[in-house]
Amino acid sequence: MSRFFLFPGQGSQHPGMGKSLYENSPGARAIFDETAKLNAPSFLSTLFEGSAEDLTDTRTAQPALLAASVATVAALRERGIEPDGCAGHSLGEFAALVTAGCIPFTTAFGLVQTRARLMAERAPKGAMAAVLGLDAEAIQAALPEGVTIANFNGPSQTIIAGTVEGIEAATEPLKAAGAKRVLPIPVSGPFHSPLMLDAADAFAAALEAINMAPPSIPFISSVSGQPEADPGRIRHLLSEQIAKPVRWTEVMAVVGEVDALEVGPGAVLQGLAKRTPGGPTVAPAGTWDAICALS
Numbered sequence: 001m002s003r004f005f006l007f008p009g010q011g012s013q014h015p016g017m018g019k020s021l022y023e024n025s026p027g028a029r030a031i032f033d034e035t036a037k038l039n040a041p042s043f044l045s046t047l048f049e050g051s052a053e054d055l056t057d058t059r060t061a062q063p064a065l066l067a068a069s070v071a072t073v074a075a076l077r078e079r080g081i082e083p084d085g086c087a088g089h090s091l092g093e094f095a096a097l098v099t100a101g102c103i104p105f106t107t108a109f110g111l112v113q114t115r116a117r118l119m120a121e122r123a124p125k126g127a128m129a130a131v132l133g134l135d136a137e138a139i140q141a142a143l144p145e146g147v148t149i150a151n152f153n154g155p156s157q158t159i160i161a162g163t164v165e166g167i168e169a170a171t172e173p174l175k176a177a178g179a180k181r182v183l184p185i186p187v188s189g190p191f192h193s194p195l196m197l198d199a200a201d202a203f204a205a206a207l208e209a210i211n212m213a214p215p216s217i218p219f220i221s222s223v224s225g226q227p228e229a230d231p232g233r234i235r236h237l238l239s240e241q242i243a244k245p246v247r248w249t250e251v252m253a254v255v256g257e258v259d260a261l262e263v264g265p266g267a268v269l270q271g272l273a274k275r276t277p278g279g280p281t282v283a284p285a286g287t288w289d290a291i292c293a294l295s
Contacts, residue, residue: 001081022044032044062116072291090151125189130183146162156275208235260282
């Protein structure tokens with residue numbers, strides 16, 4: 001059996017994620033045990049037994065989500081379910097690249113640790129908000145200076161990012177343009193906006209130090225919104241990712257009307273796919289029970 005694998009981004013993490021995989025899948029357990037060696041012995045305790053607050057810090061959330069997603073791939077493969085293509089929403093791209101054979105898991109884990117540290121330490125003061133019920137073109141036209149689109153998530157949801165003052169100033173113009181709701185997102189910085197260029201430039205240096213192989217299966221970048229196969233090009237897109245918008249609407253269009261899996265915790269990508277005409281039908285695959293139900 002094969003499905004298109006979609007990997008969630010930061011925000012999908014939750015306490016206990018991956019625990020059922022650790023308890024039932026030898027392959028998943030090996031991935032989690034490796035993370036404990038790469039991080040700290042307490043890492044798995046935080047992941048499996050910690051609180052939501054414990055996973056809020058970007059420096060914990062990003063490596064934890066990568067580990068849970070790659071462990072899910074191992075469990076799926078044990079059940080005979082292979083990817084026929086992959087894509088990841090922002091952070092999820094690192095799990096996708098591991099799955100596509102571009103980089104080893106240990107390399108990806110180190111990169112994500114660096115990425116998380118840079119995003120935590122070099123994020124300027126800023127804010128993000130979800131705009132519901134208004135198309136991206138109308139949103140763009142209504143945005144004040146200092147605010148840009150951060151995530152093109154689908155026809156009914158777009159994320160904006162910018163200065164605190166800019167986000168506050170954007171609310172009324174967006175509602176006047178027809179937005180149903182403008183909801184603040186509890187994040188620590190204006191991610192996927194030009195305000196993150198300092199962190200993006202620093203991460204580019206870390207990427208230059210790694211070797212990357214061409215993907216063995218189709219890989220769709222959430223930065224370009226298109227299939228990418230050249231390792232140098234993929235490395236460049238990853239370096240831009242922190243400060244560039246996520247083009248998930250375009251990713252969904254390229255994936256098309258196929259059966260796909262949300263390979264990792266949560267149901268964010270399932271919800272976005274349901275609201276995107278012409279996109280894939282996405283089933284959950286973040287727990288042992290969900291994986292068993294697929295085969």
